[in-house]
Amino acid sequence: MLQAIGLTSNPRRDRPPAVDDLTFEAPPGAVTALVGPPGAGKTTALRLLLELDPGRGLSYFRGRPLHRIAQPAREVGIVLGDVPGHPSRTVRGQLRMLAAGAGVPVARADEAIRAVGLAGLEGRRLGSLPRGAERRLALAAALLGEPHALLLDDPGAGLSPEERGRLHALLRAHADAGGTVLYTTRDARDAARNADRVVTLDGGRLAAAQDAGEFARTRLRPRVVVRTPQAARLAAAVTQEARAARRPVEVVTEDGNLLLVYGGDCAQVGDTAFRHGVPVHRLADETGESRPAGVGEEAAPGPLPGTGAAAPDRVAGARRPVRSPLRPLRYELRRITGVPSTALVLAGALAVSAVLAVLLGRGGGTSLPAVLAAWPDLLPLPPAALGAGLIGALSFGEEYRYPALAAGRGAVPRRLALLLAKLAVSAAVALVLGVLVAGADLAALRLFYGADLIIVPDNWHAMTASWLGLSVGCAWAGVLGAGVFRAAAAGVAAVLFVPVAFVPLLRQVMSGPAVRSVAGLPARLGEFAGPRWAPPLDRWIAGALEVVAQPAGVALLLTLTVLLCAYLVTGVRRQARW
Structure with missing residues (x-):
């Protein structure tokens, strides 16, 4: 169980704190997504959890703060950006060096390479790895100590859909084995598809903590995605027919040739395009993010059992976890x-x-x-x-x-x-x-x-x-x-x-x-x-x-x-x- 209690970052000049009184938990055996728009405080929340940034509040990993865990690498695996390694070092050399730092047998490096699908790239230099391989290397480094919890900051950024699928399959396998997974994302649809629980941030504060199904029902709404070279013409036709039928509809144009139609379905939009002779290159149903609810619109969880109602005054990040090599x-x-x-x-x-x-x-x-x-x-x-x-x-x-x-x-x-x-x-x-x-x-x-x-x-x-x-x-x-x-x-x-x-x-x-x-x-x-x-x-x-x-x-x-x-x-x- 990963618990965050009253996490609050230090105030910024003429601006509110990036994270303000954030309380949530990520249960074992589940994937938890931390969702919010850019600037919502997702990365800061992770750094407060890991005691890397100064602030107030408490964070517990299976009932213990991180600075009291003798071997942090065996409790939590961390991905904050790419693995900072020398470009001339090989994948295997980098992981074996980190294995010595984590105090684990060198054989764990090869096991992690196979687990994340880097087999065949062991001898590649870090400076020559493609983006997808870099992200898998970061995950392999996080898995070296066989940690119980995985904390990842936007792990799918810059990856292709296939690479994101492999990444989420690895996270799901870790959770199915009883581990805790917490990752940040700005894509609400990604969270609804791949997470079991979704914690929504808005302006650094907790907006909601829900199961993925409830999140999709309350925060996402269905829409029709249409790609056509005559987007303006089709948008006008869809709007005109919806008004004539007295159906509520909202049409949003993106990237010039992409339409997002809220309030209709594929059959209605396709029939309209056919009647007006508009060519359609793509027509699909999907769910999109609705307007973010304000703080308090959804029932936010109260204080965790035994913690009390007030935000703790203890400084989070006052003592950093030990990161020195164990060997x-x-x-x-x-x-x-x-x-x-x-x-x-x-x-x-x-x-x-x-x-x-x-x-x-x-x-x-x-x-x-x-x-x-x-x-x-x-x-x-x-x-x-x-x-x-x-x-x-x-x-x-x-x-x-x-x-x-x-x-x-x-x-x-x-x-x-x-x-x-x-x-x-x-x-x-x-x-x-x-x-x-x-x-x-x-x-x-x-x-x-x-x-x-x-x-x-x-x-x-x-x-x-x-x-x-x-x-x-x-x-x-x-x-x-x-x-x-x-x-x-x-x-x-x-x-x-x-x-x-x-x-x-x-x-x-x-x-x-x-x-x-x-x-x-x-x-x-x-x-x-x-x-x-x-x-x-x-x-x-x-x-x-x-x-x-x-x-x-x-x-x-x-x-x-x-x-x-x-x-x-x-x-x-x-x-x-x-």
Whole structure:
């Protein structure tokens, strides 16, 4: 049972609220349609139900508010527009990523594909799907968690009659299995044909809540639809004969060649057209929407049992339901591997690094670390670090550009588990990229100039720690920068800020003489740890300390600390407003 009690949206400037004191219910095992003209408040009502918009009132899903349901995707499936996915992602890849977000087995993706009739389109890119397939993909995403309730905002918009028929067949099957279905539509005939119950909105208020049969009887009236190239002539003839026979009739002309005749039947209109020699291309009986009744013309249901008569003062939407992935690491792995941008960045970094390494090694005046890193003086960062930073920035940038996690296409959930997953995956990719780039550059140098010129230095531990630390630090700066400022470009800017602006400043600060030194720290740690201390750790710790002591290392650590604090603070503030 889905219950809405006193839903009222926040008032708008110089205008009444879009939804005002709306109370209705959608029973299980039935399809309920929310009907009204454009601007009646249908979409706002759904968003209030889902606690996506601020306002007053209560909404219950089988007796529980949505923000108290631990796994919302298993209680309610939502279709608010199209599925916001990356155009390069495949249908199967998108649904498998969303399955990880919903915490359901990956096999549910293939089951949902078959259920909505997308079999054969699993490998199609989202950007190449036709309109009907996009709507079926949105429904498949809503069905991933096997929810009890389905909430859909105008699901048949832009679909052909055949596609709408398939869509309503799926909704009917869900209701027949005991589920709850609530969808919005502006077409009263659609609601009368496909729904069991119809809730009518007028100006944001409840006009009626009826069974579909009663709705068709009280809100729809029969009419004859005629399509003819001589619409004006036939309209005049029908009106003239109706007056002569003293029959009430109303003739409405639409689109120039379409007549809607209220108060007659097909036989009467056809005979009139025949007598006046008017060609008819279409002649059919159907039901059309009557004038919307004012609020209160039909008996509106009273307060639901046990709720009281007054509208609740509790704020609907003050606490949003949790939308973070229940399996964040699996979600992030599927997200980063499901688009070609990751492979393109990795391949580009490898190719550019190899070319720069060969060019730097040709002169012989560049140090070996700079040659292996492919880091000329004119670049603020080596290609591998820039590539790692770009991959990190895209990890959050794509979330905000294609917000697949949020039902209302709002902010990406700022949960610690999601952040840790992105940091872990971006760090792993950065480490792999750093190792691949070093290996590719070394192989290119040996191929062009021979192996005798490449001599491994004694401080290779510090070099390795510096190289991998720089790659991981840039990746994390990209993740946090994009997460704080909600754009991939901001993440890249955060990566470039360290060498361009911060490092020169720190070099001036650290140029003075040092009073104290941390020399001997590895030995003191070994004494503290006792026999469990492994001697090789001395070299790695010394290398790490040498890296951190450099201006670039200090600048990167400070930048990451500031970005992490900013991310946590902004996340706390947004959660407080929810």
